[in-house]
Amino acid sequence: MKRGPITGLLGGSFNPAHLGHRRITLFAQAALGLDEVWWLVSPGNPLKPKKGMAPLSARVRSAKAASRRAPIKVTAIERELGTRYTVDTLRALKRRYPHRRFVWLMGSDNLAQFHRWRNWRQIAREMPIAVIARPGYDHAAVASPAMAWLRDHRLSPARLRNRGEWSAPALIELRFDPDPRSATQIRRADPDWAEDHAGPPPRDEVTHSLIHDGHTGADA
Numbered sequence: 001m002k003r004g005p006i007t008g009l010l011g012g013s014f015n016p017a018h019l020g021h022r023r024i025t026l027f028a029q030a031a032l033g034l035d036e037v038w039w040l041v042s043p044g045n046p047l048k049p050k051k052g053m054a055p056l057s058a059r060v061r062s063a064k065a066a067s068r069r070a071p072i073k074v075t076a077i078e079r080e081l082g083t084r085y086t087v088d089t090l091r092a093l094k095r096r097y098p099h100r101r102f103v104w105l106m107g108s109d110n111l112a113q114f115h116r117w118r119n120w121r122q123i124a125r126e127m128p129i130a131v132i133a134r135p136g137y138d139h140a141a142v143a144s145p146a147m148a149w150l151r152d153h154r155l156s157p158a159r160l161r162n163r164g165e166w167s168a169p170a171l172i173e174l175r176f177d178p179d180p181r182s183a184t185q186i187r188r189a190d191p192d193w194a195e196d197h198a199g200p201p202p203r204d205e206v207t208h209s210l211i212h213d214g215h216t217g218a219d220a
């Protein structure tokens, strides 16, 4: 079985990022004993409308602000990889980082509609999926087609944390004190958020630093 650092991946629109992202990430990191976590700021969720979506640069900035001083790496690497569908991103990441083991992190709202993602079963075969309970979505997640398929592949968080044997597909359910925060809530309170951040990025923001922050260089 492959050994190596375990990297958690939290993919998201981060439109904008919020402290709920930070909190669930730190909880998941501790519960699973992850060596590191990357936030993959998506160039565009294939299932979400473009309207109301701030530019990638603004969303990366908000992610960097929300993760400040936390052991979280913010990256828009999908833009560099030229991938938009998660199944393609994961394959490209595994090729680029052959010594790392990856775990996909997501909230239960995403598990509820996971069956709508391109090649979702293949995604689940690529790496374990850790689902974080989210207020208002747990019922839909439990009743979802993805859950019906994954329920026989449950894995305890301790198995990862204690570096036991595991293989994908694997569903890890994480229950913390649920965090009600959401980007929808922030945009509701500030309906102009995306529009206010639609301008060009600051002059000193080099494209390269937008793609990744230098910590995610390919494995040798």
Ligand SMILES: Nc1ncnc2c1ncn2[C@@H]1O[C@H](COP(=O)(O)OP(=O)(O)OP(=O)(O)O)[C@@H](O)[C@H]1O
Pocket (backbone or CB within 6 Å): 010, 011, 012, 013, 014, 015, 016, 020, 021, 024, 105, 106, 107, 108, 109, 110, 132, 133, 134, 135, 179, 180, 181, 182, 183, 184, 185
């Ligand atoms: N409070 C939360 N509890 C659990 N998971 C969360 C929470 N907030 C975000 N997530 C998860 O983080 C990932 C990225 O989320 P995203 O950037 O879409 O934020 P969001 O708050 O869900 O946004 P929106 O309200 O616009 O859908 C997703 O997997 C989502 O399920």
Ligand SMILES: O=C(O)c1ccc[n+]([C@@H]2O[C@H](COP(=O)([O-])O)[C@@H](O)[C@H]2O)c1
Pocket (backbone or CB within 6 Å): 010, 011, 012, 013, 014, 040, 042, 044, 045, 046, 047, 048, 084, 085, 086, 087, 110, 116, 117, 118
């Ligand atoms: O690959 C897909 O078909 C797919 C469909 C919907 C969402 N995703 C990914 O799911 C992650 C969470 O997206 P979001 O917008 O809910 O934060 C993000 O990495 C998206 O690229 C991926």
